[in-house]
Amino acid sequence: MVLNMGPSHPATHGVLRIILELDGEEILKATPDIGYLHRGDEKIAENMTYTQFIPYTDRLDYLAPLANNVAYALAVEKLLGIDQKLTERCQYIRVICCEMARISSHLLGLGCYAMDCGAMTVFLHTFTEREKIYNLCESLTGARFTTSYTRIGGLSRDLPTGWTDQLRRFLEEVVVVVEDVDKMLTRNRIFVDRTRDVGVITRGQAVDHGLTGPNLRASGVDHDLRKSNPYLCYPELSFDVPIGTAGDCYERYLVRMEEVRQSVRILHQCLDQLPGGPINVADKKIVLPPKEKVLTRMEELIHQFMLVTEGINAPAGEIYFGAENPKGELGFYICSKGGGTPFRMKIRSPSFVTISILQHLLPGHMVSDVTAILGSLDFVMGECDR
Amino acid sequence: MAAIDLAQQLQNLFPGVIGAPVEFRGEITLVVSDARRIAEVCAQAREGLKFDFLVDISSVDRYGEDPRFTVVYELYGHTHHEYLRLKTDVSEEKSELPSVSGLWSGANWHEREIFDMMGIRFTGHPDLRRILMWEGYPHHPLRKDFPVAGKPTDLAEVAFSETAPIEGGPFITATGNADAGRREPRAHESAAD
Numbered sequence: 001m002v003l004n005m006g007p008s009h010p011a012t013h014g015v016l017r018i019i020l021e022l023d024g025e026e027i028l029k030a031t032p033d034i035g036y037l038h039r040g041d042e043k044i045a046e047n048m049t050y051t052q053f054i055p056y057t058d059r060l061d062y063l064a065p066l067a068n069n070v071a072y073a074l075a076v077e078k079l080l081g082i083d084q085k086l087t088e089r090c091q092y093i094r095v096i097c098c099e100m101a102r103i104s105s106h107l108l109g110l111g112c113y114a115m116d117c118g119a120m121t122v123f124l125h126t127f128t129e130r131e132k133i134y135n136l137c138e139s140l141t142g143a144r145f146t147t148s149y150t151r152i153g154g155l156s157r158d159l160p161t162g163w164t165d166q167l168r169r170f171l172e173e174v175v176v177v178v179e180d181v182d183k184m185l186t187r188n189r190i191f192v193d194r195t196r197d198v199g200v201i202t203r204g205q206a207v208d209h210g211l212t213g214p215n216l217r218a219s220g221v222d223h224d225l226r227k228s229n230p231y232l233c234y235p236e237l238s239f240d241v242p243i244g245t246a247g248d249c250y251e252r253y254l255v256r257m258e259e260v261r262q263s264v265r266i267l268h269q270c271l272d273q274l275p276g277g278p279i280n281v282a283d284k285k286i287v288l289p290p291k292e293k294v295l296t297r298m299e300e301l302i303h304q305f306m307l308v309t310e311g312i313n314a315p316a317g318e319i320y321f322g323a324e325n326p327k328g329e330l331g332f333y334i335c336s337k338g339g340g341t342p343f344r345m346k347i348r349s350p351s352f353v354t355i356s357i358l359q360h361l362l363p364g365h366m367v368s369d370v371t372a373i374l375g376s377l378d379f380v381m382g383e384c385d386r
Numbered sequence: 387m388a389a390i391d392l393a394q395q396l397q398n399l400f401p402g403v404i405g406a407p408v409e410f411r412g413e414i415t416l417v418v419s420d421a422r423r424i425a426e427v428c429a430q431a432r433e434g435l436k437f438d439f440l441v442d443i444s445s446v447d448r449y450g451e452d453p454r455f456t457v458v459y460e461l462y463g464h465t466h467h468e469y470l471r472l473k474t475d476v477s478e479e480k481s482e483l484p485s486v487s488g489l490w491s492g493a494n495w496h497e498r499e500i501f502d503m504m505g506i507r508f509t510g511h512p513d514l515r516r517i518l519m520w521e522g523y524p525h526h527p528l529r530k531d532f533p534v535a536g537k538p539t540d541l542a543e544v545a546f547s548e549t550a551p552i553e554g555g556p557f558i559t560a561t562g563n564a565d566a567g568r569r570e571p572r573a574h575e576s577a578a579d
Contacts, residue, residue: 035518040534042503043527047534078411207464210440210492221464228467317410320460320469322441333444333460346444348460356495385518 003367007036011116011371014381016355022367030362030370032355037385045345049311050076050152053345058146060347061383063108064101064326065147066137070094071323073150074231075332079319080286080312082153083231088275090154091233096167096270097149098232098323099263103174104133105326105378106214106256106263113253113375114185117194122181129177132170139163152312153287154280164271171264178260185253195249199361199373202247209360210353213328215377218255219247225324236273239266249376256378286312311340320348327351327378347386351379389414389468392435396470399430418474421457425484425510427472428459432489437461437470440486443496445504449530453477455506459486476506485511503528 001022007015015036021029041060045053057072058065073094077083086094111126134144139160141147149156185191201211206219216223224241226234242258244251280287288307289300306313316338322331328350335344354377362370393407393414404427405417418427431437441460448454453475461470476483485508487494497508498517505526508514516523524539525532559569 035520038518040527040536043532043534081411205491207438208491210490223464229469318415318458318471319411319413320442320471329441331442331460333442333458335446335458344444344446346442346458348442352495352499353492356492360491 005370007033011374013112013374013379014384016374016381016384018358018362018370020362020367020370025366025368027362027365027367027370030359032358034352034355034381035385037381039386041386042345042347045342047341049340050314050342051307051311054150055146055148058148059382060349060386061105061325061327061330061351061380062145063380064105065145066097066141066149067101067105067323067325068330069147069150070098070232071321071325071330072332073152074323075319075321075334076152076312076314078321079314079317079334079336080152081315082281082283082286085281085283086232087154087278087281088233089158089277090279090281092270092274093155093159093279094150095232095234095237096267096274098325099266099270100133100136100167102263102326103260103267104130106260107133107174109326109375109378110181110253110256113372113378114181114191116371116375117191119185119188119191122184125177125180125184129170129174132173136163136166136170139166151280151287153283154278158279164274167267168271171267175261175264178257178264182257186257192250194369194372195253195376197246197248197250198365198369199249199376200247201357201361205357205360206247209357211328211357212350212353213325214252214255214259215328215354217242218244218251220245225322225329229322231321231323237266237269239269249372252376252378313340314338314342322348325350327380327383328354330383349383349386351381351384354379355384389470392437392463392466392468393470396427396431396435399434400427403427413469413471415471415473418472421474421476421480421483424457424459424472424474425486425489428461428486428489431461431470431472435463435470436465437463437468439464440490440492440496441469443486443493443500445500445506445528447504447528447530455481455504457483457500457506481505482507482509484509485514487511502526505529 003020003022005018007017017033019031020027041056057068060068107126107130111123114122137147138144141149201219203220206216222243227241239262242255244255284303289303293300294304314336316336318335320331320333322329330350331348333346334342337343390407393416397404403418403420403423408415418424439462441462444458446456455476457474459472485497497511500506501514502516502518559566
């Protein structure tokens with residue numbers, strides 16, 4: 001029997017269509033069908049300046065938009081050659097954004113995963129905490145969701161007064177909720193039965209398919225870009241990276257839970273060590289000059305005009321930059337022929353790679369395991385289809 | 387071992403086929419001049435030089451230049467934490483090169499996407515069909531001669547695929563028309579009857 005888990009399905013985490021060939025309850029063949037959210041971001045990027053593309057990066061992994069903004073800004077800054085010249089304060093604030101995005105994404109992933117397995121209460125607990133992150137994002141960037149916070153060479157605005165206290169209060173509350181979720185799920189007989197030894201991805205399979213992020217680490221591969229190819233101020237922060245062994249759905253759940261705790265640890269360190277100073281690189285050809293100078297002085301007026309109309313003049317060349325996003329390694333391959341717009345921008349999406357493993361992973365399981373496996377892989381279609 | 391040493395080793399294994407390593411912003415790029423040997427080069431990079439992880443395969447359309455397409459392989463090694471980029475050119479007439487899906491299973495979907503978006507075929511690929519666009523879509527959208535606004539095509543199962551009509555369309559009520567009252571009656575008007 002052929003069963004179509006259509007694009008409009010509550011458990012497929014977005015518009016993913018899986019065509020399942022079944023023999024009774026057992027899956028013989030699974031064919032994922034993607035592209036329902038394909039918006040042509042890479043084509044659009046060829047016609048936009050680097051700064052104009054920042055809102056499009058929000059909409060890639062729309063559950064952790066700050067992390068996408070940071071990854072994109074770092075990629076363009078690597079192309080421009082200013083990635084080592086970012087100010088200390090900018091680096092710390094970007095790490096704060098990335099780790100907040102990680103907590104937000106994992107809370108949603110765990111909440112929806114548990115809800116798909118039947119535990120609805122967990123979903124409500126994690127979403128209450130996510131609402132607090134949305135409030136923090138709103139006071140920081142102006143938008144709950146589509147933040148567009150970073151700019152090439154720095155950030156769009158500095159932290160508002162009282163924001164760090166708000167974040168500290170949130171961190172105290174989120175550890176309580178994480179412990180509650182832990183009590184509800186980790187030794188829950190039903191949850192363990194549904195997830196233990198289900199969807200096992202061996203270490204070799206994970207590397208062969210190109211998995212990254214928590215999915216790779218749950219299969220036993222010790223690889224975290226924040227440790228192996230560090231960027232921003234991660235070398236100055238101390239945190240652990242949870243590594244699983246079995247590579248099943250239960251381990252992926254445990255890895256994500258521990259990553260939330262480690263993110264809280266990183267955020268405490270960032271808040272304690274947050275330096276003062278400017279947030280933008282002091283390069284007039286990259287960062288927009290302050291408005292009062294634009295309206296009164298000639299040089300700044302010309303810079304403003306050139307940066308807004310033609311964009312930042314990037315050198316010819318190509319770079320690839322991968323950041324450790326909550327879903328895996330989000331990479332940008334930018335091929336530039338000089339000028340303000342990229343010649344080609346390829347977005348290496350972790351969710352695209354994660355979904356590619358489904359056709360090898362699902363056969364042999366039962367239909368009811370599909371929701372557990374999809375929830376544990378934690379992908380998002382906006383990132384997959386771009 | 388730094389990436390530059392690994393790149394030199396790979397170049398020495400394939401003299402004449404691989405050019406000198408190019409460094410830009412701390413990254414090493416090797417250009418493979420013969421696209422038909424890319425699978426061999428990747429196999430050697432994977433086995434001998436421990437680049438066990440295929441990060442990404444991209445394609446670039448250099449419209450106006452010959453050969454037109456460049457296929458870019460981004461490799462990474464978990465043991466030495468180094469990235470390496472291999473590039474090879476494919477002309478528009480030939481538009482074909484060997485698949486590396488036998489080396490890394492992850493290459494399967496990346497190559498399908500390149501076929502879908504650019505139209506480059508991969509010989510030896512187990513299942514080369516479109517992935518983001520639907521089966522039977524006639525164009526390759528990421529080519530430079532395809533406009534950003536898109537081209538109208540027939541979508542088999544959908545009623546219409548033109549841009550949504552604004553004035554006078556089936557779902558839009560234009561304000562101020564005599565017809566507006568009939569289409570969207572106000573509650574107090576009908577209650578007065």
